[in-house]
Amino acid sequence: MIYSLIGNYSLILGLITGLILFYLSFKNFQNPKLLNSQILSFTFFQLFFVLVSFICLILSFVVSDFSNETVFNNSHTTKPLFYKISGTWGNHEGSLLLWLLVLTLFIYIFLLKTKNQSVKYKILTLVFQQIIIVGFFVFLIKTSNPFNYLFPIPAEGLGLNPILQDPALAIHPPILYLGYVGSSIIFSSVLAASCLKIVNSSWAIHIKKWILTSWIFLTLGILLGSIWAYYELGWGGFWFWDPVENVSLMPWIALTTLLHCILVLERKSILTSWVVILSIATFTLSMCGTFLVRSGILNSVHTFANDPERGLFILIFLFILIFLSLCIFFFFHKDENKKFQSFFWLSKETSILINNWFMMYFLSVVLIGTVYPIFLDVITSEKISVGPPFYHKLMLPFLIPFLLMMAIGPRLKWIKSKLDNKIYLISLLSISILFSFLILNFFNQKILINTVLISSGLYLFFITLRDFFISKNKNLSQNFAHFGFSLLILSILFNNLFSSEIITNLKVGETFENGDTKIIFKSINQKKEKNYNSIIANFKIQNSNGKKDEFFPELRIYNQPVIATSEADIKTTIMQDKFIVINLVQNQDFFNVRYQVKPLMVWIWLSVLLIASGGLISFLKKRL
Amino acid sequence: MKILNIILLISYIIFFNNALAEEQDKKNKITKNLRCLICQGQSIYDSDSEFANSLKILVDKKIEEGLTDDQIYQYFKDKYGDWILYDPGLNKNTYILWLLPLLLFLVGGAIIYKNFIAKK
Amino acid sequence: MKKKLPPFILTLVLGVIFIIFYKGLGDTNIYMPENTKHYDVPVFNTKEFNSNINFSSSEIFELDKTYLLNIWSSWCVPCRQEHPLLMNLKKSEEINIVGLNYKDNKKNAENFLKELGNPYNKIFTDLDGTTAIELGAYGVPESFLIHNNRIIKKYIGPLNKQVINEIKKTIK
Numbered sequence: 077m078i079y080s081l082i083g084n085y086s087l088i089l090g091l092i093t094g095l096i097l098f099y100l101s102f103k104n105f106q107n108p109k110l111l112n113s114q115i116l117s118f119t120f121f122q123l124f125f126v127l128v129s130f131i132c133l134i135l136s137f138v139v140s141d142f143s144n145e146t147v148f149n150n151s152h153t154t155k156p157l158f159y160k161i162s163g164t165w166g167n168h169e170g171s172l173l174l175w176l177l178v179l180t181l182f183i184y185i186f187l188l189k190t191k192n193q194s195v196k197y198k199i200l201t202l203v204f205q206q207i208i209i210v211g212f213f214v215f216l217i218k219t220s221n222p223f224n225y226l227f228p229i230p231a232e233g234l235g236l237n238p239i240l241q242d243p244a245l246a247i248h249p250p251i252l253y254l255g256y257v258g259s260s261i262i263f264s265s266v267l268a269a270s271c272l273k274i275v276n277s278s279w280a281i282h283i284k285k286w287i288l289t290s291w292i293f294l295t296l297g298i299l300l301g302s303i304w305a306y307y308e309l310g311w312g313g314f315w316f317w318d319p320v321e322n323v324s325l326m327p328w329i330a331l332t333t334l335l336h337c338i339l340v341l342e343r344k345s346i347l348t349s350w351v352v353i354l355s356i357a358t359f360t361l362s363m364c365g366t367f368l369v370r371s372g373i374l375n376s377v378h379t380f381a382n383d384p385e386r387g388l389f390i391l392i393f394l395f396i397l398i399f400l401s402l403c404i405f406f407f408f409h410k411d412e413n414k415k416f417q418s419f420f421w422l423s424k425e426t427s428i429l430i431n432n433w434f435m436m437y438f439l440s441v442v443l444i445g446t447v448y449p450i451f452l453d454v455i456t457s458e459k460i461s462v463g464p465p466f467y468h469k470l471m472l473p474f475l476i477p478f479l480l481m482m483a484i485g486p487r488l489k490w491i492k493s494k495l496d497n498k499i500y501l502i503s504l505l506s507i508s509i510l511f512s513f514l515i516l517n518f519f520n521q522k523i524l525i526n527t528v529l530i531s532s533g534l535y536l537f538f539i540t541l542r543d544f545f546i547s548k549n550k551n552l553s554q555n556f557a558h559f560g561f562s563l564l565i566l567s568i569l570f571n572n573l574f575s576s577e578i579i580t581n582l583k584v585g586e587t588f589e590n591g592d593t594k595i596i597f598k599s600i601n602q603k604k605e606k607n608y609n610s611i612i613a614n615f616k617i618q619n620s621n622g623k624k625d626e627f628f629p630e631l632r633i634y635n636q637p638v639i640a641t642s643e644a645d646i647k648t649t650i651m652q653d654k655f656i657v658i659n660l661v662q663n664q665d666f667f668n669v670r671y672q673v674k675p676l677m678v679w680i681w682l683s684v685l686l687i688a689s690g691g692l693i694s695f696l697k698k699r700l
Numbered sequence: 701m702k703i704l705n706i707i708l709l710i711s712y713i714i715f716f717n718n719a720l721a722e723e724q725d726k727k728n729k730i731t732k733n734l735r736c737l738i739c740q741g742q743s744i745y746d747s748d749s750e751f752a753n754s755l756k757i758l759v760d761k762k763i764e765e766g767l768t769d770d771q772i773y774q775y776f777k778d779k780y781g782d783w784i785l786y787d788p789g790l791n792k793n794t795y796i797l798w799l800l801p802l803l804l805f806l807v808g809g810a811i812i813y814k815n816f817i818a819k820k
Numbered sequence: 821m822k823k824k825l826p827p828f829i830l831t832l833v834l835g836v837i838f839i840i841f842y843k844g845l846g847d848t849n850i851y852m853p854e855n856t857k858h859y860d861v862p863v864f865n866t867k868e869f870n871s872n873i874n875f876s877s878s879e880i881f882e883l884d885k886t887y888l889l890n891i892w893s894s895w896c897v898p899c900r901q902e903h904p905l906l907m908n909l910k911k912s913e914e915i916n917i918v919g920l921n922y923k924d925n926k927k928n929a930e931n932f933l934k935e936l937g938n939p940y941n942k943i944f945t946d947l948d949g950t951t952a953i954e955l956g957a958y959g960v961p962e963s964f965l966i967h968n969n970r971i972i973k974k975y976i977g978p979l980n981k982q983v984i985n986e987i988k989k990t991i992k
Contacts, residue, residue: 316742406827437804440801444801445797456793459781465787470802474805738958751949754948
């Protein structure tokens with residue numbers, strides 16, 4: 077109770093601090109010789125208030141204070157402490173509070189760490205960031221206050237959705253939000269820089285760190301979400317082109333594009349308009365994602381509480397921000413000096429432009445695929461589904477030239493370049509084609525596009541691999557990221573092509589046998605845990621080469637709320653994952669057993685880590 | 701590097717020497733493209749709901765009856781509407797969906813060419 | 821690059837997007853089928869509940885008669901709730917109620933009928949749930965109003981008093 081009270085007032089104080097900050101900024105802006113020290117301290121206060129609020133909410137969860145509506149809706153006394161805490165951000169109200177925490181944290185660090193930029197720029201960035209922060213404060217307090225009071229006080233909470241009771245998903249939201257919200261700093265600072273007309277090389281160098289920070293967290297956040305989906309949703313996939321996944325992918329694509337584009341801006345002051353648009357787009361897409369997910373306008377496997385009022389608020393807020401940023405863009409932003417010459421067709425600039433071109437295409441595919449059903453429904457009230465086949469058909473053909481460009485692009489020099497070592501570039505290409513042809517032919521896969529895709533993936537793989545050992549001008553971060561990407565594409569392709577599965581119905585004691593796999597359903601046991609009861613099955617699976625594995629997939633029945641889930645048992649090795657999951661069949665005494673062999677799963681995760689580490693290297697690198 | 705690839709290749713030969721039956725492939729392809737109506741957001745292939753299980757059996761039956769993929773899709777579309785298909789075919793409702801990204805791609809290419817490459 | 825696009829076109833586009841999102845907010849995001857479409861009863865084969873004799877759909881539904889086809893199962897909780905309504909309907913109206921026993925085992929189904937009464941003129945079995953899908957059903961419970969071998973109304977989920985009244989009106 078006391079925590080809710082403190083938390084609530086702390087939130088209001090945070091909002092007031094935001095308003096004070098507006099006032100201070102305007103005062104300081106008229107006399108911008110020195111950054112007013114009050115601004116820094118008030119920014120800190122704001123962070124402090126939000127932090128207090130957040131800690132209060134965590135404490136409310138820890139002590140299971142059911143007079144708090146959020147706690148009542150999302151917790152239960154029997155939950156393990158870890159999930160009581162992670163339940164704090166596993167719900168709408170708490171996760172918005174987390175948003176706010178990250179927003180205030182980032183602007184504080186921004187003010188603290190930005191040294192070489194003008195005071196005016198810092199203040200303006202703060203103002204734009206405060207517009208976002210105050211908007212979120214109002215949103216939080218008005219439509220989704222995490223400290224709503226319940227009376228009479230319920231004796232017990234409703235519990236946390238079992239599929240959220242999972243370690244990966246406990247840390248997934250904070251990391252993802254660091255990425256999402258990190259883009260707010262890019263948004264604010266690009267608006268500030270536009271107003272002051274300082275979108276140039278030195279600004280690019282300064283903002284690159286922020287882009288990288290945001291990008292790394294977003295990459296890791298998506299990775300965690302994907303891993304979670306793989307083992308928790310229980311059907312062995314890791315990416316479903318589900319709207320909620322798409323909305324996290326869209327800012328990622330925009331950020332990646334921005335990251336490449338900023339490289340050009342670092343060296344020459346060109347493409348400034350494009351950088352501004354991309355920066356605005358990144359944050360807009362994050363916000364748009366929040367809107368699509370929270371408003372319940374989309375149909376998705378991931379469930380959130382839907383409330384049209386919240387959706388409306390975010391929608392209006394989102395459009396105000398878009399409108400504001402467009403106004404600034406059109407009024408203040410002047411295009412780069414006209415004296416710039418055209419790009420030579422074979423140069424790093426051109427290759428980055430082409431990267432941008434393809435990335436924007438991928439982004440438009442994801443965006444249109446995600447929102448199109450909404451549009452069609454509103455306009456013609458026809459309902460359609462846009463699923464994986466759509467994305468695959470539109471993206472895979474374009475991935476081929478994209479991969480080839482990824483291999484060649486980084487080898488080009490700025491301004492004007494010619495391809496060195498043509499012989500080895502071509503010989504590697506032919507080796508890749510040969511390999512992919514051999515591999516696929518061997519497994520009777522005769523689809524042309526697969527061969528070509530794998531060839532181009534292998535090509536990128538070989539070239540980046542070679543660059544690790546023999547390259548004159550080493551760009552380790554780029555090399556890591558591109559190598560990771562080639563590995564990612566190859567693992568996903570091989571995983572798709574060579575996954576095998578057995579679906580069968582078995583009773584305890586029965587054995588299933590086909591060609592080279594023998595599945596023995598040995599026994600079932602029961603287990604009682606604090607927050608669930610489970611049935612653990614014991615399987616023995618024998619391969620033709622005599623290798624035996626024991627598996628223990630589970631069926632869990634959570635008590636609060638009562639929901640049954642299937643927990644897969646996964647044996648991971650370097651080369652492949654073995655994945656087994658069981659399901660109850662209504663009114664029958666057998667279980668539905670699904671056994672999958674999925675090659676190279678672990679490489680999918682590792683390659684994403686490699687991509688992220690490329691970003692990290694760039695972040696840590698001292699500029700020469 | 702080549703050695704690495706040979707190792708890779710050999711390991712594939714060891715691990716995946718089971719050629720998949722074609723019919724199973726066809727069934728998987730179809731069920732992956734059908735959306736579960738009860739557990740909205742999953743495909744029939746991924747779902748284990750009662751509805752999805754029955755639908756899988758029916759897909760099997762239809763394949764046995766010798767229907768082509770398109771006939772099977774049409775069969776379910778007649779019963780449950782376009783919504784059940786994950787792959788929205790090209791029709792009057794989806795021209796924009798399919799063509800807009802491609803159009804944007806072309807426009808983007810034109811802008812790049814005009815502004816950066818061919819500029820005198 | 822897009823700078824040359826006149827700002828007002830952009831504003832217009834954004835305005836349209838805003839309106840569409842705004843309208844989309846009001847709609848439910850859970851897909852519900854249209855249940856007003858009339859269509860012919862699909863052709864299917866099924867087995868009679870007691871005798872296990874094969875029947876085809878054309879033998880079950882005679883022309884110019886009205887039927888209520890009800891999909892039920894002993895393990896389905898809402899079926900238990902709607903069952904008394906079916907019993908009442910049977911008593912008060914001249915209507916053929918046909919049951920389709922969905923993914924059930926015979927013993928449980930018989931016990932269910934013994935306990936709550938049997939409103940059905942005929943019962944057929946659907947062991948693997950495929951007949952229900954042939955009919956275009958979503959699950960249990962679900963009911964179809966059939967006249968002249970056409971499905972004129974589909975009720976997804978348990979029946980309630982309001983629906984029963986609607987059915988009574990339609991029959992008359």
